[in-house]
Amino acid sequence: MEELLQQILQECRPYTGQGALASYIPELARQDPDRLGIAMFHKDGNMVEAGDSRRCFTIQSVMKPLLLLLALQDNGRETVRAHVGVEATGKPFDAINVADNALLAKHLNPMVNAGAILMCQLVGGETYDQRFARLLGFIRRLAANEKIDLDEEVYHSEKATGSKNRALAYLLKAHGLIRGDVEELLDCYFRACSIRVSAADLARIGCVLACHGQLPDGQRLFPAAYGRFVNANLMTCGMYDGSGDFAIRVGVPAKSGVGGGIMAVVPGRMGVGLFGPALDEKGNSLAGIRALELLSARLDLSVF
Ligand code: DON
Numbered sequence: 001m002e003e004l005l006q007q008i009l010q011e012c013r014p015y016t017g018q019g020a021l022a023s024y025i026p027e028l029a030r031q032d033p034d035r036l037g038i039a040m041f042h043k044d045g046n047m048v049e050a051g052d053s054r055r056c057f058t059i060q061s062v063m064k065p066l067l068l069l070l071a072l073q074d075n076g077r078e079t080v081r082a083h084v085g086v087e088a089t090g091k092p093f094d095a096i097n098v099a100d101n102a103l104l105a106k107h108l109n110p111m112v113n114a115g116a117i118l119m120c121q122l123v124g125g126e127t128y129d130q131r132f133a134r135l136l137g138f139i140r141r142l143a144a145n146e147k148i149d150l151d152e153e154v155y156h157s158e159k160a161t162g163s164k165n166r167a168l169a170y171l172l173k174a175h176g177l178i179r180g181d182v183e184e185l186l187d188c189y190f191r192a193c194s195i196r197v198s199a200a201d202l203a204r205i206g207c208v209l210a211c212h213g214q215l216p217d218g219q220r221l222f223p224a225a226y227g228r229f230v231n232a233n234l235m236t237c238g239m240y241d242g243s244g245d246f247a248i249r250v251g252v253p254a255k256s257g258v259g260g261g262i263m264a265v266v267p268g269r270m271g272v273g274l275f276g277p278a279l280d281e282k283g284n285s286l287a288g289i290r291a292l293e294l295l296s297a298r299l300d301l302s303v304f
Pocket of ligand 1: 059060061093094113165193257258259284
């Protein structure tokens with residue numbers, strides 16, 4: 001299996017040159033665009049990896065499904081549904097989804113920035129420090145890696161330059177969707193995006209979602225129904241306005257981040273983590289998607 005991954009990486013390396021680093025967060029533009037890594041974590045607990053699978057990068061939007069999972073656990077499905085929609089926006093991840101009419105929570109989903117910013121409010125905790133600490137602890141448990149921590153440089157870079165997210169959050173506040181202090185909420189969102197993980201971590205987390213909350217040793221980390229909720233949302237919205245194309249080319253629930261990570265969930269089988277920081281025009285890892293496409297074809301992973 002390791003040879004298969006090595007071979008896929010070799011075939012996909014030329015694609016790194018066709019993508020571009022995310023430059024709107026200055027610290028992300030300092031990455032090496034030629035990095036490429038893949039890890040597969042099977043439900044029996046077996047990890048197979050190749051390339052830069054242990055190199056750390058910031059999780060960015062791959063934290064959104066994990067934020068949603070925590071919000072589901074803390075509030076239940078009905079409350080979450082009342083606070084955010086589930087329909088694909090068909091727009092870029094940072095789009096300001098507003099026309100002349102009112103902006104309603106149902107116009108958003110938890111995978112776009114505005115929806116994820118709303119989700120930060122639903123995580124249990126009295127302060128945003130506590131909410132962030134709970135999210136970090138949850139991600140560490142999902143990845144079985146206590147070393148996962150914040151990338152301070154990316155966090156400060158993102159906080160200093162996040163005007164678009166700030167605009168989005170104040171717009172949500174203006175439409176009555178945010179209670180309390182917007183800056184504290186945004187700080188929690190920026191920190192959540194700046195958590196450092198590797199492709200191997202994402203493979204493990206993806207596998208817990210693939211097994212609807214169960215670890216290889218039988219321990220349960222969240223109710224199966226919440227895993228299905230999140231996986232369905234990933235299938236329709238996880239790759240933003242590229243979700244339809246991804247469903248055809250790869251055919252599994254997945255989430256991308258502008259740090260170059262992709263977490264793919266192969267229901268009932270495995271999690272796959274990708275790292276390739278050169279992105280396509282939609283903010284998804286270009287070589288990462290190609291690698292997943294090849295892997296899906298070779299191992300017959302598509303759920304369709
Ligand atoms: O909010 C932002 O702009 C970033 N911290 C996260 C966006 C992101 O990862 C979009 N994914 N492809």
